[in-house]
């Protein structure tokens with residue numbers, strides 16, 4: 001059951017439900033933020049007078065369009081795409097594009113809403129937005145992916161610009177898709193505008209460490225949470241869901257810092273190996289061959305593939321959900337805590353259900369919500385934008401060090417904000433309040449926007 005809201009916030013929440021019917025993920029994301037804003041509205045009466053929270057809950061612009069494309073056999077398909085430009089008080093709209101059959105307006109709105117606070121938390125000049133399509137890339141050839149991306153960009157291009165809206169990747173959108181999208185933008189506009197997308201390849205305007213940034217950043221945030229409790233990553237057993245971009249680079253950084261990753265998953269099931277997973281093999285299977293994770297267990301005799309249970313039933317010291325929203329529920333959270341898990345850092349966006357979050361908080365384990373823990377990806381996108389604007393290109397080590405410093409700062413800001421508002425150790429409140437105050441302060445300064 002969700003936490004009860006204060007009367008004024010409950011009214012705002014009911015209005016959000018009425019205005020956005022059926023968008024359950026968006027409702028969930030809004031509720032989770034409102035739960036933590038009670039002490040803020042008590043301290044800042046001007047927020048109510050200027051209806052700042054109501055304005056933050058309403059996207060500035062929502063774009064929905066048709067994407068027709070032809071498969072390899074000549075058959076025509078029609079998908080739907082979205083770009084929700086949520087809030088530009090801190091900078092141009094910034095956030096990824098997701099290609100997955102589950103995508104609809106409610107998912108893109110929840111992701112865009114989260115992005116507003118996450119981007120605020122980075123302290124960098126980026127507003128929040130998100131986009132995507134219900135296109136399913138699974139089993140599609142390179143040519144089909146290219147034709148889909150070209151068709152999508154044929155509409156999206158008119159909404160983009162380095163001072164307007166800058167997409168990047170998310171589920172189902174990596175360097176291959178961003179390449180096709182960027183190529184089509186360049187062709188339509190006859191302009192080599194590096195600043196209109198981030199996550200680009202290194203040879204065509206990308207930044208070192210962007211590919212690694214979300215996973216690395218999640219582990220840096222985790223490390224800070226552990227250190228705040230006098231602990232470290234060395235020797236810890238980790239379970240990581242997913243085996244995509246975020247999961248792979250979280251595995252890499254955690255292993256570098258002395259942890260052992262014993263399980264990871266995809267949407268079909270998970271593999272577990274108490275000896276520790278071989279990262280190079282996972283990268284080959286997932287990044288190059290684009291196969292199912294079950295192949296890992298076919299190749300490695302000490303590993304087993306499991307479909308009938310949740311990955312969170314595997315005992316571990318630390319859990320990193322890095323796949324998708326609501327993938328870790330109350331039952332999973334209970335099992336993790338009972339099995340001795342001491343920390344959870346979310347590489348994915350909103351992977352834990354409200355009941356799961358409550359159980360982690362009641363158990364007093366270190367719990368880092370996605371808004372804070374996975375902010376390294378978008379922060380490094382902002383570093384890519386800086387490099388594009390100055391036509392520069394930084395080294396991997398320099399960029400990674402900037403990322404590490406940003407994650408340390410985000411952790412400190414969440415930690416100190418939670419203390420200031422009387423909720424020590426509550427990173428959910430710390431992240432929401434800190435991100436919210438940066439956005440609301442800028443909105444108040446700009447008048448009725």
Ligand SMILES: NC(=O)C1=CN([C@@H]2O[C@H](COP(=O)(O)OP(=O)(O)OC[C@H]3O[C@@H](n4cnc5c(N)ncnc54)[C@H](O)[C@@H]3O)[C@@H](O)[C@H]2O)C=CC1
Nearest residue numbers: 170171172214242243244245246266267323324348349377
């Ligand atoms: N790519 C980025 O820079 C950022 C991504 N995120 C979030 O991280 C999460 C993962 O994104 P990426 O790694 O970029 O995507 P990806 O497409 O590279 O990988 C997604 C992974 O999740 C798995 N997956 C999807 N649905 C699943 C399910 N129901 N159960 C188990 N596994 C499932 C897929 O099989 C795949 O291994 C998403 O929640 C995304 O919004 C957050 C911040 C930045």
Ligand SMILES: O=C(O)CCC(=O)C(=O)O
Nearest residue numbers: 094095096168377378381
């Ligand atoms: O790098 C970006 O702009 C997008 C990252 C993103 O989509 C996210 O933080 O969820």
